[in-house]
Amino acid sequence: MRRFLLIFLLLTSTCFASVKIGVITDVHYDNSTTPVEQYLFNLAGADAHYRQTSTSDARMAAAMTSFESESCDFAVQIGDLINGPGSVDGFATAALTTITSIDIFSGVTWHVLGNHEATMAHAGTINITTEFWDDLDTQASAGDRTLDPWQAAYNGVTDDAAYYWEQNGIRFVVLEVTGSANSIENSASQRTWLSDNALDTTLPVVVFMHAGLIVNPTYAYANMSNANAATIRGLLEATPGQVQVVLNGHFHRNGISGFGTDNLFEKVNDILYIHGRGSILAAQDGNVSVPAGTVADGAYYVIEIFPNAFGNPAQANVVITGFARGESKPINKFIVF
Numbered sequence: 001m002r003r004f005l006l007i008f009l010l011l012t013s014t015c016f017a018s019v020k021i022g023v024i025t026d027v028h029y030d031n032s033t034t035p036v037e038q039y040l041f042n043l044a045g046a047d048a049h050y051r052q053t054s055t056s057d058a059r060m061a062a063a064m065t066s067f068e069s070e071s072c073d074f075a076v077q078i079g080d081l082i083n084g085p086g087s088v089d090g091f092a093t094a095a096l097t098t099i100t101s102i103d104i105f106s107g108v109t110w111h112v113l114g115n116h117e118a119t120m121a122h123a124g125t126i127n128i129t130t131e132f133w134d135d136l137d138t139q140a141s142a143g144d145r146t147l148d149p150w151q152a153a154y155n156g157v158t159d160d161a162a163y164y165w166e167q168n169g170i171r172f173v174v175l176e177v178t179g180s181a182n183s184i185e186n187s188a189s190q191r192t193w194l195s196d197n198a199l200d201t202t203l204p205v206v207v208f209m210h211a212g213l214i215v216n217p218t219y220a221y222a223n224m225s226n227a228n229a230a231t232i233r234g235l236l237e238a239t240p241g242q243v244q245v246v247l248n249g250h251f252h253r254n255g256i257s258g259f260g261t262d263n264l265f266e267k268v269n270d271i272l273y274i275h276g277r278g279s280i281l282a283a284q285d286g287n288v289s290v291p292a293g294t295v296a297d298g299a300y301y302v303i304e305i306f307p308n309a310f311g312n313p314a315q316a317n318v319v320i321t322g323f324a325r326g327e328s329k330p331i332n333k334f335i336v337f
Helices: 002-012 053-069 093-098 100-104 115-123 128-136 188-198 217-222 226-237
Strands: 019-024 037-040 048-051 074-077 109-111 150-154 157-167 170-174 205-209 243-248 265-268 271-275 299-306 317-324 329-331
Touching: 019 053, 053 074, 053 100, 053 299, 053 317, 109 128, 115 128, 115 150, 128 157, 150 188, 157 188, 170 188, 188 226, 226 243, 226 271, 243 299, 271 317
Parallel strands: 019 074, 074 109, 170 205, 205 243, 243 271
Antiparallel strands: 019 299, 037 048, 150 157, 157 170, 265 271, 299 317, 317 329
């Protein structure tokens, strides 16, 4: 059977080279000396969850060590890397330079704005381009983001907020989906950039964003793009077979799904949406309160993507390897949702 499926795949789909990506989201770095900070989700049952901020460096180090040993082509953290003002003891901009565990991975680590970083940028606490991207991308030059970034003003400073790059025959697009004034659901300019620039390619496309585009309306607070989610999905679906995978974080638990029964991923109009569990809070399934935050209670992933040829309506083949409380799933076009 396996041989038949492999032959069938080769005969029916022209595949590009695969790419192996290390993925981590919602680390919530903090310089707190207080081990646990209570944080209420107010989901069904208003269950209380906890952030153990003091383990942030250990959680990042564990992920980057795995990404290195797995020989990932690159890594990406999908937002809310830092907890920001208002957290226990705060988090100074200068402390960004102390996040040295990222450098355990010898490849390039890309970064996506989360709602916490966007809030700080609008308040003038951080400058995204020079005090966030550049301080963190120690293996990547600033020029890596100048292919065609979408720039927006934050507290009077113009920064790169969304961008794309090309690698292994795939275009990777980073969007700002944070609920801020510049977030794609609120910014016609970013939507135009997505449609006219970022998606102007004959390569298959993989998209990274912090908050997702698929969510149960009951939990609308968790979906920053709820207002225009259908519009944004329409842009991604405009050319069938082009955008093949979308990865997001933000939900911390499992991607509170409005479609299907598997919260890790879902397929909508031939695009595979993957919802990563948070590094800081992956232990919750249902309304059970667990003082999570340790490495074992976190989650991160190695995701290998085998994209199909542009224009092929079948989705990419994807293998997800989960670590700690991350889930592992092989996902391919033979699985029927």
